[in-house]
Amino acid sequence: MEGKMQAVYFDTPGGPENLYVKKVPRPLPKEGEVLVQVHASALNRADLLQRRGMYAPPPGASHILGLEAAGIVVALGPGAVGPWKVGDQVMALLAGGGNAQYVAVPACQLIPIPHGMSDTDAAAIPEAWLTAFQLLHFVAKVQKGETVLIHAGASGVGTAAIQLCRLAGAVPLVTAGSSDKIEFAKKLGAAAGFNYKEEDFGKKCLAATNNVGADVILDCVGATHWEKNLESLNTDGRWVVYGLMGSGHINGDLLSKLLWKRGSLIGSLLRSRSSKYKAELVKAFTEQALPHFTPGGPIHLRPIVDSVYPLQKIADAHQRMEDNKNTGKIVLQVPVPKL
Numbered sequence: 001m002e003g004k005m006q007a008v009y010f011d012t013p014g015g016p017e018n019l020y021v022k023k024v025p026r027p028l029p030k031e032g033e034v035l036v037q038v039h040a041s042a043l044n045r046a047d048l049l050q051r052r053g054m055y056a057p058p059p060g061a062s063h064i065l066g067l068e069a070a071g072i073v074v075a076l077g078p079g080a081v082g083p084w085k086v087g088d089q090v091m092a093l094l095a096g097g098g099n100a101q102y103v104a105v106p107a108c109q110l111i112p113i114p115h116g117m118s119d120t121d122a123a124a125i126p127e128a129w130l131t132a133f134q135l136l137h138f139v140a141k142v143q144k145g146e147t148v149l150i151h152a153g154a155s156g157v158g159t160a161a162i163q164l165c166r167l168a169g170a171v172p173l174v175t176a177g178s179s180d181k182i183e184f185a186k187k188l189g190a191a192a193g194f195n196y197k198e199e200d201f202g203k204k205c206l207a208a209t210n211n212v213g214a215d216v217i218l219d220c221v222g223a224t225h226w227e228k229n230l231e232s233l234n235t236d237g238r239w240v241v242y243g244l245m246g247s248g249h250i251n252g253d254l255l256s257k258l259l260w261k262r263g264s265l266i267g268s269l270l271r272s273r274s275s276k277y278k279a280e281l282v283k284a285f286t287e288q289a290l291p292h293f294t295p296g297g298p299i300h301l302r303p304i305v306d307s308v309y310p311l312q313k314i315a316d317a318h319q320r321m322e323d324n325k326n327t328g329k330i331v332l333q334v335p336v337p338k339l
């Protein structure tokens with residue numbers, strides 16, 4: 001399987017214009033890994049940080065961008081466990097390397113693509129949905145009937161979290177930066193939405209919960225939202241920080257406000273987790289959520305694709321995410337190599 005492949009590349013950290021597609025060596029599957037021919041991949045906020053030189057991949061991970069991919073299994077490495085065989089249609093959670101024609105991935109980080117789902121829809125699932133599933137179930141341990149305040153409600157992770165809340169019997173509330181995004185989030189299942197640029201979401205969240213507050217906050221914003229987050233939090237609530245788009249520097253009396261609410265402040269990162277943890281997450285998601293992507297049941301989960309770009313247009317795709325224009329996922333269509 002040795003040879004070359006096309007992959008997204010940058011020589012120096014910087015803006016989207018630094019990105020281009022280059023021929024690089026094709027990876028070889030190591031112990032326990034599977035080689036996937038990638039047909040589609042998708043963008044994540046972490047890619048923008050990595051491109052700017054602010055988010056190094058975890059040790060041992062590919063330095064090529066891309067935390068998720070969909071395609072077919074083309075080779076099994078030594079000792080690759082699981083049900084996989086050459087020709088299987090799969091989606092993959094990656095620590096890197098997805099923006100390329102081939103990626104080597106631990107077998108336990110593969111998920112079967114539901115029958116009839118396109119590669120571009122499947123590529124929109126792994127990172128956003130596994131993150132949302134992890135935050136709700138592994139980290140916040142959300143319970144039926146609880147209220148969850150989801151920031152960036154129209155983001156890749158936010159659109160997944162709204163739907164997974166409904167699947168869990170919880171009530172999602174969202175914030176977003178435009179009325180269009182809020183309307184979209186409501187159509188997906190959000191009980192209410194607040195425009196954080198125009199409204200005091202702390203007061204609005206209290207009003208929407210009979211002055212009780214949210215039991216869980218999924219926070220990818222950080223510093224700029226902290227006071228309103230504490231106002232929004234129910235007594236004994238769980239405030240899960242998993243991104244810092246609004247900075248991590250806080251000046252103020254955060255700890256006393258947290259203490260009086262008996263709140264829990266929890267940080268969560270998926271990419272740096274062990275392969276064992278990711279395997280458990282993938283297994284739980286595959287068993288509990290994946291069946292609901294097939295229409296027919298009372299709750300139908302849908303990957304939300306904002307737009308699809310050819311791999312060659314990677315700079316335009318990054319610019320769209322950097323401009324906060326996307327609702328749901330920005331997907332990359334990867335050219336299938338000619339044999």
Ligand SMILES: NC(=O)c1ccc[n+]([C@@H]2O[C@H](COP(=O)([O-])OP(=O)(O)OC[C@H]3O[C@@H](n4cnc5c(N)ncnc54)[C@H](OP(=O)(O)O)[C@@H]3O)[C@@H](O)[C@H]2O)c1
Pocket residue numbers: 043044045046127128131152153154155156157158175176177178181220221224242243244245246247268269270271321324325326328329
């Ligand atoms: N910890 C983890 O394991 C993990 C894993 C995956 C993703 N994440 C994090 O999850 C977040 C969402 O990722 P994604 O790929 O789904 O993002 P995305 O689809 O690109 O959406 C991000 C949205 O966040 C909003 N936003 C941007 N800057 C903001 C700010 N300063 N204050 C408030 N809102 C802001 C914008 O929407 P508006 O128009 O509504 O402002 C933007 O469109 C990111 O912070 C990412 O780093 C964390």
